Amino acid sequence: GAVVSQHPSRVICKSGTSVKIECRSLDFQATTMFWYRQFPKKSLMLMATSNEGSKATYEQGVEKDKFLINHASLTLSTLTVTSAHPEDSSFYICSASRTDYGYTFGSGTRLTVV
Amino acid sequence: LAKTTQPISMDSYEGQEVNITCSHNNIATNDYITWYQQFPSQGPRFIIQGYKTKVTNEVASLFIPADRKSSTLSLPRVSLSDTAVYYCLVGESKGNEKLTFGTGTRLTIIP
Numbered sequence: 001g002a003v004v005s006q007h008p009s010r011v012i013c014k015s016g017t018s019v020k021i022e023c024r025s026l027d028f029q030a031t032t033m034f035w036y037r038q039f040p041k042k043s044l045m046l047m048a049t050s051n052e053g054s055k056a057t058y059e060q061g062v063e064k065d066k067f068l069i070n071h072a073s074l075t076l077s078t079l080t081v082t083s084a085h086p087e088d089s090s091f092y093i094c095s096a097s098r099t100d101y102g103y104t105f106g107s108g109t110r111l112t113v114v
Numbered sequence: 115l116a117k118t119t120q121p122i123s124m125d126s127y128e129g130q131e132v133n134i135t136c137s138h139n140n141i142a143t144n145d146y147i148t149w150y151q152q153f154p155s156q157g158p159r160f161i162i163q164g165y166k167t168k169v170t171n172e173v174a175s176l177f178i179p180a181d182r183k184s185s186t187l188s189l190p191r192v193s194l195s196d197t198a199v200y201y202c203l204v205g206e207s208k209g210n211e212k213l214t215f216g217t218g219t220r221l222t223i224i225p
Contacts, residue, residue, distance in 0.1 A: 006157070032210045043201070044158070044215040051210075093157045097209035105150075105157030 002028050004096045006106025013084055013113055021079045021109045023094030029074035030096035034103075035067075038091040050077055084113040118202045123220040132189045134219050136202030139183045146207045147178060147185045152199045152218070161200075162187070163207065189221075197223045 003026040013019045023033060032051050036044040048064075050056035050071035058064045066088075068080040077096075081088055094106040119137040126132045138147065146165050150158035162169055164176040164185070175188040189196055201218040205211050 004157075034212070036215075043217055046212055046214065049212060091155065095157075095213070099209040101209050102160065102163075102207060103209065103213060105159070108155060108157045110155060 002096075002101070002104040004030075004094065004104045004106045006094050006109055008109060009107060010110045011112070013111070015085055015113055016083055018080055018082045019084055019111060021081075021092055021094070021111075023077045023079070023096065023106050025075045025096040025104070028096075028098055028101065030077075031074065031099055032097050033071055033077040034095040034097070035069060035077075035079050036093045036095065038093060038108075040091075044093060047079075081111065084111070086113045089113045118204055118216045120200075120202050120216060120219045122217060123222070125222045125224055126192055127224050128193055129191050132192050132196070132221060134187045134189075134200055134202075134221065135184055136187070137184045138202070138204045141182050141204050142206075144206045145204045147176065147182075148203045148205075148207060149174070149176065149187045150201045150203065152201065158201060158215075192221075192223050194223050194225060197221060 005024045035047045038044045046059050047062045048056045048058045048069050050069050052071050052074045056069035071077040089112050091108050093108045095103050097103045148163040149161045151161050152158040162174045162176045166178050169176045177186040199218040199220050201215050
């Protein structure tokens, strides 16, 4: 079956630094990748949608200069949280999909900003 | 994407059959109904998908009435490991469509 690898699974960073999260589709080429954020006891909130080789489309209220998304290949997308602050602490989840193939989610990254 | 409504939480004892119902009154003709399971600190995992009538796989059954305005996920003989949040999503499921997650149903299995 389709496998999506996301890492790191956990990261702690100091306030003001940047953190990069990687999302890889291991056994299929993903035409589209999605990034979600999830706060404790809450549902997943879509942050942005990215297609390989083009700029990401951000959801309303998500700062594109703070959450940099790069989708350089059909198997890799990265999310960089720039100048992280404690309020950015959350669980970040990626999803990779292919047309008519469905969606596969990564295992998530727990970001803690101290 | 059609909006979905599900119970916020449910409790059940081990060994019981659990049925979680989802309402999607505005489902479109081309929409499929998909259920995901999410354990704490993990990404959602696909459980089952259907368009109409009944679908069964090795982990669950999905019942969809003729009007498709609701669906019921049935988990047979649940165990403690089935404690999770279950999300019902409705959409064309083409892979390039945004998935919008509702509140989900937090299922707790009691020993």
